[in-house]
Amino acid sequence: MLIANPIYDVVFKYLMEDSKVAKLLLSAIIGQEILELDFLPQEISGELDLVRRTKEEFIPQLTVYRLDFSAKVQTEEGEQVIIIEIQKAKLLNDIMRFRKYLGKQYQNPDYFFIKKTQSGKEIKVGFPIVSIYFLGERLDKLQGIPIVMVNNEAIDLYSGKKIEHREDFVESLTHKSYIISIPDLSEKKRNELEVLLSIFDQSSIDASHHILNVSEEDFPEKYRAVIRRLQKAASEQVVRNKMQLEDDFLSELEDYERMIEEAKKEVEKATQKAEEERRQKEEERRQKEEIWQKMRQVIEKCHAKGMSVEETSELTGLSLEEVMTIFNSFK
Template sequence: MEIANPIYDVVFKYLMEDARVAKIFLSAVTGLDILSLEMLPQELSVDANDDKRPKATVLSLSIYRLDFSAKIREADGQESVIIIEIQKSKFTNESMRFRKYLGKQYMNGNFFQWVRKDNGRSYKSGLPILPIYILGERIRGFEEVPIINIDLAISDRYSGQPIYGRHHFIDALFHKGIIINVPALSQARRNELEQLLSIFDQANRQENHHIMNVKETDFPERFRPIIRRLQAAVQESEVRDIMTVEDDFLAELNEYESRLAEADQQKEEAVRKQEEAVRKQEEAVRLLLRLGVPREEVAAQLGLSLEDLPELDG
């Protein structure tokens, strides 16, 4: 069957706008027992004022973001609320933008819960944030790892013994994380999660890259609403049009990056040639001076001022 390619931001947005589908997807990715899920206001593009690149290039570099407030059931049966933050980018060199947005989330005054102390008084504590990064570029050193899990390890500094207790203070300030390493998903089908995330495997895409070919029966029954949602996206003309716009942005980005790389290469070559010319000139000056040629004549022959000769000679 044909499904829309969720590596495109517009397709992923369409997928996650379905509350039931989003809950299935995030429950699988996080491994959490999600009881309810609420999509929070979204941020699609970066602030162009923070970037001196052409506007289209900035748009093509934008990181797609989705935030959810999730009520989850803990292992001990208690219920709590966390923020699940999804940041999706085609590139791995956007870590500063990731950090900037994550920092904004920590500063968001709406992401808090009331915590009651033993004396009966209550205070505000930040909600735990679980970031999920979906990256379209291979991560060096993790080429064969499709899903990278970053966990918290709390321990006694003196003894090194792990501590398994929890506290709102720690939950509010330190976080776990998940990275979906899209290029490493190819042929990785070792468990149900990797089977689900194969929807991002670009080896399944057709020639125009917008459409992917998959077999619905390759996915566990509980994940099939996700596949059907992506199948429905193929029929949405607006989704198809925006995928074409994303292609145009990416093509412009590639051209821009190529021009930058070429300019850098030319600059490096010019610097190398200049350094080589200076080195040869210094060698000529030292040779002539060792042969007893007067400084005035050396300067005249090489087109230098007398003031330059002592420095070169030194």
């Protein structure tokens, strides 16, 4: 079966716009049953754009694809509303983009609700945030691990024991994260989640990189709606055109980054050359100073022996004016 490659932003967005499919995928990742799932009104989809630097020059700027959901999940304590934030990037250019966006999530007033404490006091509490990162490049220290869960825990510092009950204050200020390394998905398919996420496995791409060839039978029946949604995306001409636009942009970005690297190397060479010339001039100055000091010592001896300016000038090769200046400095 031929499916559209979900590593492309346009395909991933098409996939997640189907509520049934989005619930299947997100429930599998977070390991909780999602009862209801809604796009949040502040959904952000990063656009591929160019930033003007001068009148003649444009600089490519990569913006990370972002998507937010409000989800009602089933927990041991009952139903709970959480915020699911997804960020997806092909390149690990700048971790600050992830941090800035996460900071905005914590500040968003729509992500808070009023809750009564056991004493009856009303307090403002933040919805728990779950962040999911799809990465197109491997992380240096996590190679070979396709899915990493970073789970916030409350620990009794004295005993070292985990505190099992959940506290709103802690939930409002910490969050759980899932990091999915797309390049590592091809190596292991040990459980249903790794099988499901193999829709991102790039080992079966076609020459254009737009299409993946998968076998529907490899996926559990409950996840086949995901595969069929991607199959439908592959047949959409608008989707395929936008995939090509993403390719063109990334190609421009790579060219730009190469230009930056070459420019850096040229600057490095120029800096090294300038430093070498500076050192050479400094050495020449030091040598001249050394010669001059020796010459001064000779002139001082000539002066001490009562030799005239003319005799000293003839002996040293210095002009009468230079000798006279040095003689006068001895007075």
